[in-house]
Amino acid sequence: xxxxxxxxKGRAFGDRVLLALVILLSLVMVAPVLWVIGLSLKENAExxxxxxxxxxxxxxxxxxxxxxxxxxxxxxxxxxxxxxxxLTLGTLILSSLAGYGFARLNFPGRNVLFVIVLFGLAVPEQxxxxxxxxxxxxxxxHNTYHGLILPxxxxxxxxxxxxxxxxxxxxxxxxxxxLDNASRFRTFWKVLLPLTVPAQATLGIFTFLGAWNDYLWxxxxxxxxxxxxxxxxxxxTQTNFAQSEGIGFLMAQAVFAGAPILIVYLFFQKYIVTxxxxxxxx
Amino acid sequence: MDDRRAxxxxxxxxxxxxxxxxxIYAPQWRxxxxxxxxxxxxxxxxxxxxxxxxWLSFHKADTFSSGNFVGFGNYIRLFHDKVFLQSVWNTFYxxxxxxxxxxxxxxxxxLCLNRRTRTAAVLRTLFFSSSVLSVTIVTLIxxxxxxxxxxxxxxIYGWFGATAPAFISDPSLAMIGIxxxxxxxxxxxxxxxxxxxxxQIPQDIYExxxxxxxxxxxxxxxITLPSIKRTFVLVVIVQIVLQFQLFGQAWLMTRGGPNNLTxxxxxxxYDTAFRRWDLGMxxxxxxxxxxxxxxxxxxxYLVTRNKAGQA
Numbered sequence: 001x002x003x004x005x006x007x008x009k010g011r012a013f014g015d016r017v018l019l020a021l022v023i024l025l026s027l028v029m030v031a032p033v034l035w036v037i038g039l040s041l042k043e044n045a046e047x048x049x050x051x052x053x054x055x056x057x058x059x060x061x062x063x064x065x066x067x068x069x070x071x072x073x074x075x076x077x078x079x080x081x082x083x084x085x086x087l088t089l090g091t092l093i094l095s096s097l098a099g100y101g102f103a104r105l106n107f108p109g110r111n112v113l114f115v116i117v118l119f120g121l122a123v124p125e126q127x128x129x130x131x132x133x134x135x136x137x138x139x140x141x142h143n144t145y146h147g148l149i150l151p152x153x154x155x156x157x158x159x160x161x162x163x164x165x166x167x168x169x170x171x172x173x174x175x176x177x178x179l180d181n182a183s184r185f186r187t188f189w190k191v192l193l194p195l196t197v198p199a200q201a202t203l204g205i206f207t208f209l210g211a212w213n214d215y216l217w218x219x220x221x222x223x224x225x226x227x228x229x230x231x232x233x234x235x236x237t238q239t240n241f242a243q244s245e246g247i248g249f250l251m252a253q254a255v256f257a258g259a260p261i262l263i264v265y266l267f268f269q270k271y272i273v274t275x276x277x278x279x280x281x282x
Numbered sequence: 283m284d285d286r287r288a289x290x291x292x293x294x295x296x297x298x299x300x301x302x303x304x305x306i307y308a309p310q311w312r313x314x315x316x317x318x319x320x321x322x323x324x325x326x327x328x329x330x331x332x333x334x335x336x337w338l339s340f341h342k343a344d345t346f347s348s349g350n351f352v353g354f355g356n357y358i359r360l361f362h363d364k365v366f367l368q369s370v371w372n373t374f375y376x377x378x379x380x381x382x383x384x385x386x387x388x389x390x391x392x393l394c395l396n397r398r399t400r401t402a403a404v405l406r407t408l409f410f411s412s413s414v415l416s417v418t419i420v421t422l423i424x425x426x427x428x429x430x431x432x433x434x435x436x437x438i439y440g441w442f443g444a445t446a447p448a449f450i451s452d453p454s455l456a457m458i459g460i461x462x463x464x465x466x467x468x469x470x471x472x473x474x475x476x477x478x479x480x481x482q483i484p485q486d487i488y489e490x491x492x493x494x495x496x497x498x499x500x501x502x503x504x505i506t507l508p509s510i511k512r513t514f515v516l517v518v519i520v521q522i523v524l525q526f527q528l529f530g531q532a533w534l535m536t537r538g539g540p541n542n543l544t545x546x547x548x549x550x551x552y553d554t555a556f557r558r559w560d561l562g563m564x565x566x567x568x569x570x571x572x573x574x575x576x577x578x579x580x581x582x583y584l585v586t587r588n589k590a591g592q593a
Contacts (some may be wrong), residue, residue: 014498022394025387026408029466032423035434039426046427094320106309114319120328122579124527126548127572130565131334131556132327134343154327159320163533184313201304213416215530216548220556231418235534238422247432254422258415265414269407272414277474 019131040064040251047247063252073253075226077231082145083218083229084211087152091207092200094153099162100188103173114163120156125216133220143227152210158203161278165199166192205268206275212261230257290474336397338565339429349562356566366567369550376528376546379461380468381521387465388472388517393506395473395564396480406477410470417467417530424463425450425535450536460531467531472517478508479513512585519582526575547571 039047041059067073101107102114131141133149141147170190177187218229228236234257238250267271309406339356342349360366390407395402412420427434428449439446449459483506529548533540538545538553545553547567555564 018394022391022405025391026405029408029412029469032427032434032466032479036426039432047432051437054437068291093324098317098320101313104317105313107311107313107317108309109523113321116329117321117324120324121578123332124523124572124575125552126527126529127575128328128331128335130337130561130568131331132557134338134561135331135334149325151327153320153323154549155329156324156341177385184316188316209414213414214417215417216552220552231416232420234418238418238425238534247426250422251426252417258419261416262411262412264412266407269410273410273474276413276471277478 006073009239034253036251039248040255042248044246063248064256066249067252067256072225072228072233073230073256076228076230079145079148079222079227082228083148084208084217086145086149087211088204088208090121090149090153091155091158095158095162095203096196096200097188099164099166100192102147102159102163103166104171104192108120117159120154121160125151127266130219131217136221136230142221143224146228147221148218148227152207152214156209161203162199165196166256201268202271202275202278205271209261209272294384320588321404324564335565336569337571340561341366341562342435343565344559344560352550352562356563359563360566360570365542365545366550368548369545369547370570372542372544373526373528373546376457376461376464377522377525380464380525381459383461383465384402384468384472384515384521385517387469389476389510389514391473391478392480393470393502396477406473409473413470414468414469418534420463420467421531421534424459428459442465451540453540453543456536457538460528460544464528464531468521472521475513475520476510479510483509516582519578519585523575523578526571526578 032058033053039056040061040063042054043058043060043062046053098117102117125188134140136147141150173191173195174187177191182190214229215231215235218232219235222228222232225233225236234253237253318570340351342352342354342355391405395406395409402422425434430446430447430448433446434448436446439586447455449455449462487505488501489511491505496504500556527548528546529552532544532546533552536544538549548571551564551571554567
């Protein structure tokens with residue numbers, strides 16, 4: 001569709017129809033978010049009296065002040081940062097080492113092990129959830145940071161990604177370093193690792209985002225309020241939704257939680273899109 | 283340290299890079315150290331729970347004990363449980379609602395936005411942006427769209443003096459409401475996958491078509507669509523795997539109601555294992571889900587592998 005720039009009769013009309021459709025779809029994308037932002041800026045009493053009041057002043061920041069005043073939100077943000085950060089760091093270390101190992105080194109059983117690791121890509125979290133929960137109960141890992149971080153470290157995707165990346169680096173580089181009597185680890189650390197920074201960024205952002213947005217495992221593992229991550233914590237405040245009590249407050253909370261991640265997305269868009277598409281196709 | 287000794291020794295027969303490279307890639311046990319840390323976590327946190335889960339599914343178990351062996355008892359109970367059968371049906375229904383919609387809208391957007399203009403770039407960013415939000419935020423947004431009185435939908439309907447459909451409470455509409463929120467959330471990925479496929483179509487084919495005076499519809503039908511056939515299949519399978527795992531949207535928007543009509547398999551697992559603490563039966567349900575997802579993953583593997591053969 002992008003290729004022919006030669007104009008053909010009837011093209012302009014067709015283009016306009018397509019444009020109208022795309023604009024309509026983009027409105028569907030944006031309108032709910034604008035609605036949420038609008039509600040977050042209104043007094044609750046006013047909203048209950050007339051929902052159309054969203055479109056008129058007065059607007060207020062009261063809901064945001066209340067959100068920030070609720071100390072729990074900061075605890076949840078802190079928990080999310082610790083869990084996502086810890087998992088990202090761990091994944092990068094484990095995946096880089098293993099990726100280098102599978103791509104460059106030979107050891108007995110390497111190919112079989114790699115196939116088993118690839119098989120891990122096909123195992124959904126739900127298939128291991130119940131057993132994992134029981135094992136963690138026995139180890140007393142629930143409601144701890146390591147209890148939230150550890151399951152993510154078993155994901156194969158990072159190893160798969162890093163193995164592919166290391167394989168694409170010319171072998172002559174390692175060989176030159178080895179001839180200079182550098183050890184395996186030195187070769188890995190000083191020569192190859194610096195070349196994988198783009199893959200590290202992709203994997204790092206993907207892992208962080210996945211952990212930040214994870215809902216199922218934190219929901220069953222972190223059952224104490226002060227161990228909630230942001231996703232679980234926010235979900236827990238939504239229960240009195242039906243009575244429409246404090247809708248503006250809930251909306252302010254949603255904006256407060258969603259805005260940082262959207263800003264990060266705008267900055268790292270390229271890496272995020274690469275990582276997410278790469279993870280899907282494998 | 284060890285490496286320094288090893289290299290000269292085997293490089294001995296004929297000096298030079300050639301023999302050294304033979305030596306470097308000889309299998310050695312100590313190389314295992316690099317993959318050992320990952321394999322430790324992979325084994326203890328994925329493989330062991332995987333087999334433990336299978337084992338659990340044949341037992342009557344609670345949180346701290348694995349109880350008695352019951353054979354296929356859990357599976358038999360499972361397939362006699364109307365709620366479970368309902369949840370399997372719900373999951374398929376949800377997949378049927380979302381996957382074709384995601385694939386078609388994603389394809390449409392990719393075809394329209396595959397241009398080098400600034401507007402197209404901005405719109406691509408926009409359509410992908412919802413994908414980075416967490417399920418909590420997405421469901422909060424869509425509940426406030428669907429909610430009566432202050433909801434966006436009821437406000438818009440109100441302008442025309444109409445009553446908005448009750449997407450969350452009406453039994454026949456609840457799943458559709460969840461599907462709408464899901465399509466809104468997940469549309470970015472199919473679009474991006476189609477875009478990257480479109481960019482791999484060689485330009486000269488289009489130039490040849492333009493010279494032959496092919497119109498846009500002909501070009502689309504005989505060049506573009508055949509070239510991305512494989513991607514289309516891939517997108518469908520990837521989405522089937524993803525949407526099979528529906529949980530957060532259903533749990534947060536409807537709690538599986540009304541009348542279990544929006545309860546998917548994962549929510550059934552959650553209810554059974556972590557709210558009724560019947561771990562054996564929960565494990566059995568998760569094995570059923572695993573088999574379903576594994577079949578889709580196998581299909582994906584076959585499609586990806588045939589890439590080279592199909593050209």
